[in-house]
Amino acid sequence: MSFEIILFVLISLAAVTSAALMILQRNPVKSVLLLIVNFFCLAILYLLLSAQFIAIIQIIVYAGAIMVLFLFVIMLLNLGDEKLLAEENIYKKRIAYILGTALLIEIFAGFGLPFMMSDIMVNPRAADIGTIQTIGRSLFREYLLPFEITSILLLAAMVGVIILAKKKFQ
Amino acid sequence: MSISNIPIPYYLALSAVLFTIGMVGVLTRRNVIVVFMCIELMLNSVNLTLVAFSAFHGNTTGQILVFFVMAVAAAEASVGLAIIITLFRNSRTVNIDEFNIMKW
Numbered sequence: 255m256s257f258e259i260i261l262f263v264l265i266s267l268a269a270v271t272s273a274a275l276m277i278l279q280r281n282p283v284k285s286v287l288l289l290i291v292n293f294f295c296l297a298i299l300y301l302l303l304s305a306q307f308i309a310i311i312q313i314i315v316y317a318g319a320i321m322v323l324f325l326f327v328i329m330l331l332n333l334g335d336e337k338l339l340a341e342e343n344i345y346k347k348r349i350a351y352i353l354g355t356a357l358l359i360e361i362f363a364g365f366g367l368p369f370m371m372s373d374i375m376v377n378p379r380a381a382d383i384g385t386i387q388t389i390g391r392s393l394f395r396e397y398l399l400p401f402e403i404t405s406i407l408l409l410a411a412m413v414g415v416i417i418l419a420k421k422k423f424q
Numbered sequence: 425m426s427i428s429n430i431p432i433p434y435y436l437a438l439s440a441v442l443f444t445i446g447m448v449g450v451l452t453r454r455n456v457i458v459v460f461m462c463i464e465l466m467l468n469s470v471n472l473t474l475v476a477f478s479a480f481h482g483n484t485t486g487q488i489l490v491f492f493v494m495a496v497a498a499a500e501a502s503v504g505l506a507i508i509i510t511l512f513r514n515s516r517t518v519n520i521d522e523f524n525i526m527k528w
Contacts, residue, residue, distance in 0.1 A: 365440075
C-alpha cells in the first residue's frame, strides 16, 4: 500500500459520502455545501491523474462560480425545509433505489470482472499533458473552432438568462 | 510531475458510483434545485471518466472535452436557474411534481 493508494481511497470515500449525504439532505443549502466538498475531492483526484489545469478549473468554475450561483438562487427563493413540499411518495423512492442498483450492476457488468481487477496504469506520457501549456496549445490549434463556438454558446446563455429573468410571464 | 501508480479501473468504479448516486438523486428528490445539482454531479462523474481515459491514452483530447463540458455546464446552470426563478415567480413552488405547464 503506497501513500497514493491510501490518499485515493480516503478521497474517494469522502467523495461518495458527500454525494450520498447531498441527496439525503433535506436542507438545500447544506446540499450545496456538500456538493462543493465533492467537487474539491474530484479536484484532488484530477491532480492525482496529473491534470493540473482541469483541477484548478474545477475549483474556480464549478466550486467557485456555479455553486455560488446555486446558493444565490436558493437564498433568493427563500426555500425552507423540503418537508413542506408534497407528501412522500414511498413507491417512487423505492423504484428509484432499485433502478439505481440495477444501473450500478449494469455498469460493473459492462466493465467485466477481468477489467476491474486488472491494473492498467496511467500512461507514462501523461505526466506533462495536464499543464496549461499543453492544453492551451491543443485548444488553440486542433480545437480552435469548438473553442470559438463555446464563446457564442456562452453569449447565447447570457442573453437568454437576461431575457428569462427580466420578463414576468403570466 | 511524477506519475501516480493507481490503476485506471479504480477511477472508473468511483465515477460509476457517483453517477448512480446522481441518478438516484434525480429520481428521488422533489426540490427542483437539488435535482439540478444532481445533474451537475452526474456531469462531474463523467468528467472524471474522461480525465482518467485521457491519462490512460496519454493525450489531451479527454481533458479538452472536459473543458467544453464545463463550459456547457456553466451555460446550462445559468439558463436552468433562470427558468427555475421564472417558474417560482409563476407558481410559488419549487416542487418538481407540480410543474406540469408543458403537459397538454
